[in-house]
Amino acid sequence: MTAETPETLAGGRLTIDRDALADNWRDLAARAEGAATAAVVKGDGYGIGLEPAVRALAGAGCDTFFVAVPEEGLRLRATLPEATIYILDGLFEGAAATYAQANLRPVLSSLPEIEEWTAHRRQNPAAHAALHIDTGMHRMGLGLGEAEALLAGPGLADTLGLTLVMSHLACADTPDHPLNQRQRDAFRAVRARLPDVPASLANSAGIFLGPDYRFDLVRPGIALYGGAAVNDAVNPMRPVxxxxxxxxxxxxxxxxxxxxxxxxxxxxxxxxxxxxxxxxxxxxxxxxxxxxxxxxxxxxxxxxxxxxxxxxxxxxxxxxxxxxxxxxxxxxxxxxxxxxxxxxxxxxxxxxxxxxxxxxxxxxxxxxxx
Incomplete structure (x- = not known):
């Protein structure tokens, strides 16, 4: 079924409120005062459609987006030629030239990715990337020891063309979980080693943890689409x-x-x-x-x-x-x-x-x- 198919032929219908999506972004941007507000649009815009989602968000003022895979990034680039686009799954092996051609910024999470991106940057010094530090989730990201070893050398930000250093909160939906503060403190220590690179830690729930978690850029996802970001709390977002x-x-x-x-x-x-x-x-x-x-x-x-x-x-x-x-x-x-x-x-x-x-x-x- 497509949006053009008459609903008389469909067993179900899905109504997407683009005004609600835009209002949710504005609400979160206001809550994150002092930090820029991006939008996570992976998973086909959390199921509502990537292209209509990013158009509505751009209309609200969003200019920075995160997707999971490069295919999503290419679709987004075709829709918003001027947007800043980060690929959360990082640099796919052998694909650096495609990333650079479409101005997609990989979120580098491993030493092999960093090695490949460094080699590519020698040929394309205008290409940019983000660096992901694992501060306790043990999913994607450089371990703290790996990060410390890299940061001990000179000029890492320039070598990689870094425009962002980031980490991801594991338990932000549970505000009193002790891992939140441990991750924040570990990230703050790493960020201090890259003082000129913008930093990002807060996802949807992280925005609600307060200003200590917001740094320079917040990355809301589920809250944009009307989902509850924080457990056992009133959800202030509009359903989309x-x-x-x-x-x-x-x-x-x-x-x-x-x-x-x-x-x-x-x-x-x-x-x-x-x-x-x-x-x-x-x-x-x-x-x-x-x-x-x-x-x-x-x-x-x-x-x-x-x-x-x-x-x-x-x-x-x-x-x-x-x-x-x-x-x-x-x-x-x-x-x-x-x-x-x-x-x-x-x-x-x-x-x-x-x-x-x-x-x-x-x-x-x-x-x-x-």
């Missing part, structure tokens, strides 16, 4: 994506009857059930299913919440509309959006809003507003 499913059928079922594959949930009252035209083939999580042992996710129709009943199938979901007497074939039911937060659905499914957004399938009718 609304997912809806079409009702295919409304039917009655008696107490004691079971619903869906595996007969995992038995009805305890006379019930009206609505069958929706979305399933796990569309990226809606199977683990959001309901059973006799645990409740599943909620949907929303005509001002009321409606619980899922039974298992999520490949193409279908069943919800209980007993309390919504006027539910009918053809109605659109919200699966997440302004009334059912994406993080609430994700929690019921045992996952996170990031995964739910970036797993959205190709069969939806997509509409972008305004």
């Amino acid at each position: 994506a609304t997912l809806e499913a079409r009702i295919l059928q409304v039917r009655d079922a008696a107490p004691g009857e079971t619903v869906g594959y595996g007969a995992t949930e038995a009805l305890d009252r006379p019930s009206r059930l609505a069958i929706l035209a979305v399933g796990y083939a569309d990226g809606y999580p199977r683990h959001a299913s309901s059973s006799d042992q645990r409740p599943g996710a909620l949907a929303f129709l005509r001002g009321r919440a409606a619980p899922l009943v039974g298992r999520v199938s490949m193409d279908l979901i069943t919800i209980d509309v007993t309390e919504i007497s006027d539910a009918r074939r053809g109605d659109w039911v919200e699966l997440f959006g302004p009334n059912i937060p994406v993080d609430e659905v994700a929690e019921r499914a045992g996952t996170i809003g990031y995964e739910l957004l970036t797993s959205l399938g190709r069969r939806y009718h997509r509409r972008y507003r305004p």
Whole structure:
């Protein structure tokens, strides 16, 4: 499905609020006062579409973007010729010339990358990069010992063409986690060795940790798209994506009857059930299913919440509309959006809003507003 496909032919529709995306960026930029605010648009703009996302963000004032892989960087460059673009997955072997030609800045995280980029810079001294220091997450980045050895030599920033030194917080969504301060302090020590290079530590949640974590540039991701950045806190961001499913059928079922594959949930009252035209083939999580042992996710129709009943199938979901007497074939039911937060659905499914957004399938009718 594409945005041009009539919604009359789609089982689900995805509405993207570009004004909300822009407002979220402005909100985060205001919270990060004193630091520049970039935007992380990897994962196809967290599932909403890379190109429309970056256009809306650029319109709000954003000029620096982070993606994961060079293919995303090339798409972004074609859309925003003047943007600053960093590739979080670093320098792919043998691809330095492609990066330089498209003015993509690799985030260098390992000694082999640094060696290859150094060799490339001898031929192309105008190429720029970022340096990633692992301050405690033990994922991407140079270890502190490796960084110390590199920094002991002269002119590292000039050798690599550094325009950014960065690290990534592992536990910023839990503000009182002790690793936050340890990472901040370790990063501050490294940054002191590169005083003329802009520094970046804060992701979405890191912005909310306060000014000590913001340095020169913040890199919000999930919060831009309306997701909750901080655990157990009120989410101040506007929802950006609304997912809806079409009702295919409304039917009655008696107490004691079971619903869906595996007969995992038995009805305890006379019930009206609505069958929706979305399933796990569309990226809606199977683990959001309901059973006799645990409740599943909620949907929303005509001002009321409606619980899922039974298992999520490949193409279908069943919800209980007993309390919504006027539910009918053809109605659109919200699966997440302004009334059912994406993080609430994700929690019921045992996952996170990031995964739910970036797993959205190709069969939806997509509409972008305004």
